[in-house]
Each structure stands twice: as C-alpha cells, then as structure tokens.
Amino acid sequence: MYELIPVTEQSYYIQNPSKIGLVRLNDTDVCLIDSGNDKDAGRKVRQILEAHCWRLTAIYNTHANADHIGGNKYLQGQTGCSVYVPEINREFTKHPVLEPAFLYGGFPPEDLRHKFLMAQESDASLLTEDTLPEGFEIIPLPGHYFDMVGFRTPDDVVFLADCLSSRQTLDKYQISFIYDVAAYLKTLEMVKSLSGKMFVPAHAEAVEDIAPLAQYNIDKVWETAEKITFLCREALGFEDLMQKLFTEYGLAMNFEQYVLVGSTVRSYLAWLKDTGRITVSFDQNRMRWTTI
Structure with missing residues (x-):
C-alpha cells in the first residue's frame, strides 16, 4: 500500500484504496490528482515526496468524496500547496459535513460523521483550465458525483476518478454509488471512446484499453x-x-x-x-x- 507506481516517465499513481495521481512538472515540482482518505494518507504521500526530493505545488481534486480529499488539509499545511476543486465540490471541501448530510438527507447521526464519509475541511480554490499546469486537460465526468472531472496529463495518461468500478467490486456489491444515472450512462459511453496511453481509474486497475470495463459498468447499470x-x-x-x-x-x-x-x-x-x-x-x- 502507498507504493509509487510509474505509468510513464512523467505520470505516476500512488497505490491505495483510492488511487492518488502524481505528475512531475519538472525536475523538482510535482502535482497530485486527489490526496487520499485522511491525514495518514497525506503523511504517506509526504514521505514519498521527501524520498524523491519533490516539491508539491498543487492538488487537483476530481471531486469531493472524503476518500479523495481527506489528505488535503495535512498536505496543504505541510507544503503550502494550492488545492483546486470543481464547482459545487468546493463547498464540500470547506464544509465536509455536507457529504454525509447529502447522503442521509438531513443532519447526519454520529454513525456517519467519520473520516470515510466526512473529510477534514480544506481551503480550496475553484478548478478551471487556467489553474492547470501546461498541457493538462480537464475531462468532465458527471454522474457519479457533483461536477466530477478527470484529467489528461501532457504525456496522455487519463485519470478517471470514480466513473468506473472494478469488475470485482461490481460482482461483490452489485450497486455502485451513482448520483445522476442518465449523466453517468452518458459519461461511460464517452469514456468508451476515449483514446490515451494509459487509463487510471481510482478504484480499478490501470489499463491501456478502458472500453471493456466501461461497458461492464454500463451493463451493471441497466x-x-x-x-x-x-x-x-x-x-x-x-x-x-x-x-x-x-x-x-x-x-x-x-x-x-x-x-x-x-x-x-x-x-x-x-x-x-x-x-x-x-x-x-x-x-x-x-x-x-x-x-x-
């Protein structure tokens, strides 16, 4: 766990329950795509940064589920990095109780106010094309969660956030979390047609051909x-x-x-x-x- 996996010479991911993307911007500077579940995840990421003498400049969150933003606060405090989050999700990073409240439909009981559903608050700015490093592309991925996005890196690695579940997860739990079913199906159809050097979903294996897994997710929805x-x-x-x-x-x-x-x-x-x-x-x- 928390092993740094190279995808290309520039793009990596950190293996953990929700993959963290890491992209080298030059010899010393890197950015992250998401930050893991909590302070412990952030600490593991910091250790990787220090071991490679890398400086973290920014975290680009795909969406504001707790397992994607939980390391924001720790890493921001340790490194002074910027954090960028899409539209509605920005409010969830500043007011994390919104996630369990949204899921529960009211003020959440204590049983739901824990790190798996409620991250520590972090100071995030609005994600726009202008906030991205040169050569990055935002890929809208609506359906799983509010305004979720993925990213294409300059070396053509595509980080797909939570728009896909692994076959193993779908076979075990059958129902994956979806906010907007119609938008989710459109996203999966779009993902089927994407080209890229490598695709990195947050909760499935990195693959060169994403179409079969996208179709499996579509079939499960229907x-x-x-x-x-x-x-x-x-x-x-x-x-x-x-x-x-x-x-x-x-x-x-x-x-x-x-x-x-x-x-x-x-x-x-x-x-x-x-x-x-x-x-x-x-x-x-x-x-x-x-x-x-």
Missing part, C-alpha cells in the same frame, strides 16, 4: 435498473424496496451501506420515473413506487 423495475411490479415503499434489493444481492445493511445504496436507489427511482418506466402513488400517507 441490470440494476431492470432489477428495480421488476421488483416494483408490486407497489413498494422505499424501505421495502431496499430490503428486497439487499436480500437478493446478499448485502449486509449497516448505516454506511444504507445511505450509500439508498442514495443510489433514489437516483435510479428518479431516473426511472422521469423516463416513464415507474410511477409514484400515495396510499395512506405512504409513497409507493410501481412499474408502469
């Missing part, structure tokens, strides 16, 4: 949509639907899984309703979802 549509042949309340999904997929419910899967299922229901496949009714003050 499979989940069909499962929800099938279960809603009988009018179901949200809690009943969640219980059936967890049981059929063999998932163990806890607070984290409830909000992560629950938020995603609500996104599926919104998409299925907006596209005319599911309707909503209210019976005895209960909302019920029914396949049309």
Whole structure:
C-alpha cells in the first residue's frame, strides 16, 4: 500500500484504496490528482515526496468524496500547496459535513460523521483550465458525483476518478454509488471512446484499453435498473424496496451501506420515473413506487 507506481516517465499513481495521481512538472515540482482518505494518507504521500526530493505545488481534486480529499488539509499545511476543486465540490471541501448530510438527507447521526464519509475541511480554490499546469486537460465526468472531472496529463495518461468500478467490486456489491444515472450512462459511453496511453481509474486497475470495463459498468447499470423495475411490479415503499434489493444481492445493511445504496436507489427511482418506466402513488400517507 502507498507504493509509487510509474505509468510513464512523467505520470505516476500512488497505490491505495483510492488511487492518488502524481505528475512531475519538472525536475523538482510535482502535482497530485486527489490526496487520499485522511491525514495518514497525506503523511504517506509526504514521505514519498521527501524520498524523491519533490516539491508539491498543487492538488487537483476530481471531486469531493472524503476518500479523495481527506489528505488535503495535512498536505496543504505541510507544503503550502494550492488545492483546486470543481464547482459545487468546493463547498464540500470547506464544509465536509455536507457529504454525509447529502447522503442521509438531513443532519447526519454520529454513525456517519467519520473520516470515510466526512473529510477534514480544506481551503480550496475553484478548478478551471487556467489553474492547470501546461498541457493538462480537464475531462468532465458527471454522474457519479457533483461536477466530477478527470484529467489528461501532457504525456496522455487519463485519470478517471470514480466513473468506473472494478469488475470485482461490481460482482461483490452489485450497486455502485451513482448520483445522476442518465449523466453517468452518458459519461461511460464517452469514456468508451476515449483514446490515451494509459487509463487510471481510482478504484480499478490501470489499463491501456478502458472500453471493456466501461461497458461492464454500463451493463451493471441497466441490470440494476431492470432489477428495480421488476421488483416494483408490486407497489413498494422505499424501505421495502431496499430490503428486497439487499436480500437478493446478499448485502449486509449497516448505516454506511444504507445511505450509500439508498442514495443510489433514489437516483435510479428518479431516473426511472422521469423516463416513464415507474410511477409514484400515495396510499395512506405512504409513497409507493410501481412499474408502469
């Protein structure tokens, strides 16, 4: 864990549960793409920087999930580096309670206010093309999270953030976190057609050909949509639907899984309703979802 993996002479990633990109800008300066989950991740990154006599100039966050921004505060305090974050995500870095609050739908209980869902606050500026080093490109990747982006480096390595899950993760958990299903599917179709020297997803292996994994993720989205549509042949309340999904997929419910899967299922229901496949009714003050 936290091994520095070279992709090209200029681009690397640091192996950890959510890959951290590292790009050499010259002989001494480097920038990061995301910063890991917490202070400990930041400390490991600092040790790598010191071992190579590199100076960290900036962190470019793909989005504001805690496992991508958790090292920001420590590294910013240790190195004085700048931090840049896309649009809405900037508020999540300054007010990290927004992530568990968004997932829970209200003020989150203590069970959700921990480092895996709530990073330490960090001072971030707005990510724009002008803030990037020369030769970098921002790649919009909406769907998984608010305004998520990836980056293409000057040597044609593409960092894809969380727009893809590994086959192993999808086979084990079946449902990956999605904020906007329609946008997510469009992103995956776009990613299928991308060219690049190497593709580095945050939660899957780096590969030269990303299209097969993108298609596998697309297929899983449609499979989940069909499962929800099938279960809603009988009018179901949200809690009943969640219980059936967890049981059929063999998932163990806890607070984290409830909000992560629950938020995603609500996104599926919104998409299925907006596209005319599911309707909503209210019976005895209960909302019920029914396949049309």
